[in-house]
Amino acid sequence: MNALADRIVPSDRAPVVASTLRALIDARAGRAPDKPFLLSAVGDDMLTFGALREACLALEERFHAAGLRAGDVVSVFMGNGIQTARLLLAAMYSGLVANPLNLLCQPSQVRYIVEHSETRAIFVADDTHDTIVEAIDVLRREGMDRDVAVVRTSPDANALPDIPTLPSRTIGLVRDETPGAHIVASDAGAMNPGDTALLMYTSGTTGAPKGVLLSHRSLLANMRNISEEHRLSDDDRVLVSLPLYHINGLVVALLSPLWHGGSAVMTPRFSARTFWNEASQFGCTWINVVPTIVAYLLNGEGAEGCDLSALKFCRSASAALPADHHRAFEKRFRIGVIETMGMTETAAPIFSNPYDETLRRIGSIGLPSGGEAKIVDIDGRECAPNETGELVLRGEQLMSGYYKRPEETRNAFTEDGWLRSGDLGYRDEAGFFYINGRAKELIIKGGENIAPREIDEALLRHPGVLEAAAVGVPDAAYGQDIVAYIVPNGGAASLDVADLRAHCLRELGRYKTPREFRFTDALPRGPSGKVQRLKLV
Numbered sequence: 001m002n003a004l005a006d007r008i009v010p011s012d013r014a015p016v017v018a019s020t021l022r023a024l025i026d027a028r029a030g031r032a033p034d035k036p037f038l039l040s041a042v043g044d045d046m047l048t049f050g051a052l053r054e055a056c057l058a059l060e061e062r063f064h065a066a067g068l069r070a071g072d073v074v075s076v077f078m079g080n081g082i083q084t085a086r087l088l089l090a091a092m093y094s095g096l097v098a099n100p101l102n103l104l105c106q107p108s109q110v111r112y113i114v115e116h117s118e119t120r121a122i123f124v125a126d127d128t129h130d131t132i133v134e135a136i137d138v139l140r141r142e143g144m145d146r147d148v149a150v151v152r153t154s155p156d157a158n159a160l161p162d163i164p165t166l167p168s169r170t171i172g173l174v175r176d177e178t179p180g181a182h183i184v185a186s187d188a189g190a191m192n193p194g195d196t197a198l199l200m201y202t203s204g205t206t207g208a209p210k211g212v213l214l215s216h217r218s219l220l221a222n223m224r225n226i227s228e229e230h231r232l233s234d235d236d237r238v239l240v241s242l243p244l245y246h247i248n249g250l251v252v253a254l255l256s257p258l259w260h261g262g263s264a265v266m267t268p269r270f271s272a273r274t275f276w277n278e279a280s281q282f283g284c285t286w287i288n289v290v291p292t293i294v295a296y297l298l299n300g301e302g303a304e305g306c307d308l309s310a311l312k313f314c315r316s317a318s319a320a321l322p323a324d325h326h327r328a329f330e331k332r333f334r335i336g337v338i339e340t341m342g343m344t345e346t347a348a349p350i351f352s353n354p355y356d357e358t359l360r361r362i363g364s365i366g367l368p369s370g371g372e373a374k375i376v377d378i379d380g381r382e383c384a385p386n387e388t389g390e391l392v393l394r395g396e397q398l399m400s401g402y403y404k405r406p407e408e409t410r411n412a413f414t415e416d417g418w419l420r421s422g423d424l425g426y427r428d429e430a431g432f433f434y435i436n437g438r439a440k441e442l443i444i445k446g447g448e449n450i451a452p453r454e455i456d457e458a459l460l461r462h463p464g465v466l467e468a469a470a471v472g473v474p475d476a477a478y479g480q481d482i483v484a485y486i487v488p489n490g491g492a493a494s495l496d497v498a499d500l501r502a503h504c505l506r507e508l509g510r511y512k513t514p515r516e517f518r519f520t521d522a523l524p525r526g527p528s529g530k531v532q533r534l535k536l537v
Contacts, residue, residue, distance in 0.1 A: 016259070019193040020216040021092045022056075024258055029053035032261065035234070038082050041267040041278045045082050045157040049261075052089065058160055059090035066149065066163035068120060070095035071185025073199055075114070075122040077101040077132055080244055080268050082157035085254055087123050088244065092197045092216070097183055099199045100245040103128070111135045112208055113201050114148065116404065120166055121149040180213065180401025181409040193217035199403060200247055202344055211403035212344045221396035222251055222347045223259035225370030229352045230286065230315065230338065234261030239284045241270040241293065248318050251348040253288045272296045276303035283310045287335075290318040292525070294325050294337075295466055299489065303333060313338050317349060319530045320435055320453055322460045323363045341365035341435065345399045345412070345419060351433060364432040365425075371395020375427050380414060385429045388436060388449075392418035424451070441533045443472035445480050450512055452533065455484060458507035464488055464495045469523050469531045470514060484514040485536050487523060495519065 016031065018024035028037075033050025040046070047055070068074065074091045076098065078084045091098040099117050101110065114122070114135050124132050132150055153161045183196045197216045201209035226232070238257065242249030257264050265282045267274075270293055279287055280303075289297075294316060314329070317340040326337050336357045342349035350373065353359075353366035360366075372394045375383040383389040398419050401409035413419055424442060425435040436442075436451035443450040455470035467487035475481035488495045497517050504513040524535040 016261070019220065020191045020195070021089070021197060021219065021258075022095075022191050024220065025049075025053050025056060025089065025093055028258060028261060032234070035261070036263050037257065038085055039263065039265050039282060040082055040157070041265050041282065047082050047086065047157060052086065055086050055160075056090040056093040059087070060094040062160065062163050063091070063094050063096060065165070066121065067166040067168060068096060068163075070187050071097060071183050071196070073097045073099050073117045073119040073183075075099040075101050075117065075119040077103070077122055077128045078125045078153065079103060079127075080240065080266055081155055082266055083153060083155050083159070084244055085266065086157065087153070087161075088250070088254075095185060095187060095191055095195065097185075097196050097199050100250060102201070102245045103243065107131065107135065109209060111139055113211075115139050115144055116208075117199060117201075117211060118146065119148060120146075121151055121163060123151045123153045123161060125153060125155065180399070181404060181406040183213065183403070184215070184400070191216070193220070196400065198250075200250075200344055210405060210408065213400040213403050214347050215400055218347045218397045218399065219251060219255060220259070221370060222349060223256045225397065226252055226256040226349060227260035229349075229355065229369050230313070231355050232256070232260040232262055232286070236260065236262040236285045237283060238262070238264050239275075239279045239282070239287050240264050240266050241275065242288060242290065243269070246318070247344045247348050248288065248290070248342070252315070252317070272300035276306040276308065279311060280306035280308055285310050285312050286315060287311065288315045288317075291316060291321045291325065292319075292467070294321060294329050298325060298328055298332065299466060308333070308335065311335050313355075315340060317342060322457045324457065324461055326362050336360075339365060340369070343421065346371075346393060346395070347397045347399070350393055350395060350397060361432050364428075364434050366433065367431055368395075368433075371397060373433060374418075375425060375433075383426065386426050388424055388426045390439060391421040391423045391425045391433065391435070393421055394418050438533075441471070443470070443480055443482060445472070445475075445482065445511070446478040448511070450482070455482060455504075455508060455512060455514065458504060459484060459486065459500075461507060462500060462503045464490065467523055469533055469536060471533045471536045473537065482512065482514040483516045483518060485518050485520050485523060487521065488519055
């Protein structure tokens with residue numbers, strides 16, 4: 001069912017041959033040492049491929065001098081910037097396991113990840129230092145006896161952090177009988193594609209965060225898939241407005257240019273006010289966004305005065321892009337949108353709409369990208385076209401498993417090796433896939449299944465609604481009924497509930513119209529940008 005080969009235009013440039021990030025960085029530095037790789041949107045800092053390799057080698061010496069060895073986890077708790085990117089890349093280059101910590105984590109989640117990951121060193125900035133120190137103090141009072149180096153790091157892209165020496169560790173890497181639930185490591189000089197490169201924690205919507213283990217093989221597979229799917233070459237440049245603790249921001253925008261030899265512009269954070277100016281000023285050829293960014297750009301001042309002629313496409317991922325927002329964005333900014341879909345467990349994308357805009361389907365996550373997908377019923381049988389079931393996945397980019405969670409690793413896969421996505425959806429006759437919602441978030445009212453996304457999209461067609469999320473709540477008569485949480489366009493006073501209800505009755509009918517509308521300043525989101533509906537419930 002993988003139509004990727006039919007959609008790729010071969011490049012005239014010979015591809016780099018590499019099976020690990022270390023080999024890839026070495027190859028890029030050897031081929032084009034003076035070519036820019038990372039540029040800062042807020043200063044003159046720049047990192048070439050050659051300088052990246054030199055920094056990786058210098059940091060590798062410091063890692064080893066501090067007592068860190070292959071397979072040790074190294075965390076980075078810093079905002080976007082060249083220094084943050086360099087630390088993450090150097091850790092993976094050196095055979096360590098990079099762990100980007102989500103800046104939006106609550107203190108309890110930070111403590112959990114610091115303890116569970118067995119991290120040995122945490123690189124922090126001035127604004128994150130105290131949070132980590134406090135987390136370690138609490139953990140020590142609770143009995144943690146592991147030494148963790150907290151390394152305050154300069155934002156200067158040329159500064160090398162001083163890492164204190166750690167006591168030698170006699171405890172080996174975590175092992176268990178479940179393949180994939182532990183870290184796999186080789187010495188840097190003998191690094192293997194199956195070695196663990198990245199430990200990234202999910203948002204923990206329904207419990208403690210899960211640590212997803214991603215190998216060099218899975219990361220490079222998706223770097224290749226992204227580059228080929230979007231026909232990227234060494235002439236391409238992406239604006240990095242998503243955080244690097246986000247699997248999308250890390251793999252799609254930071255790592256993929258290593259594969260195709262392109263470059264990336266690092267912004268400290270997304271700003272609707274500066275977004276188009278940054279894309280224009282640095283000659284970006286593509287942008288990588290999530291639906292929330294699309295909503296804020298549509299609600300912003302626009303791109304007047306900015307030269308966007310170099311932009312070839314906008315790539316959207318991490319959550320469903322409402323069809324009306326998709327059309328409005330393309331009409332207003334005259335930039336085609338390629339909708340994609342992925343998960344932390346798939347090292348970012350595993351679906352993409354075609355590069356050819358005439359073949360894209362609005363509302364669809366696209367076709368399988370570098371992997372396989374199917375829709376199955378409750379008994380595991382493949383569903384017919386247009387029949388709703390669970391989306392399951394298979395491919396080289398899939399995770400190894402959940403760190404130190406053997407049972408959950410086993411449950412994440414079917415007996416024949418397909419990853420259970422937890423998403424409900426269907427496939428049409430042409431092979432395009434569509435997502436209805438998360439299985440756990442499905443609203444069952446009076447025995448009828450209602451996809452929350454259908455209600456969200458109806459609400460977003462109201463001019464006073466910026467964002468919306470429908471959830472199911474307990475109801476004595478129906479089992480569940482519908483409540484809609486809304487971020488108003490101009491404040492709660494600008495929206496009339498009676499008008500909203502009338503709008504929903506026209507768009508959805510009485511049965512699917514929410515019984516209640518609740519206004520909020522923001523919807524809770526996980527690190528990937530997905531709305532956490534269960535937190536609303």
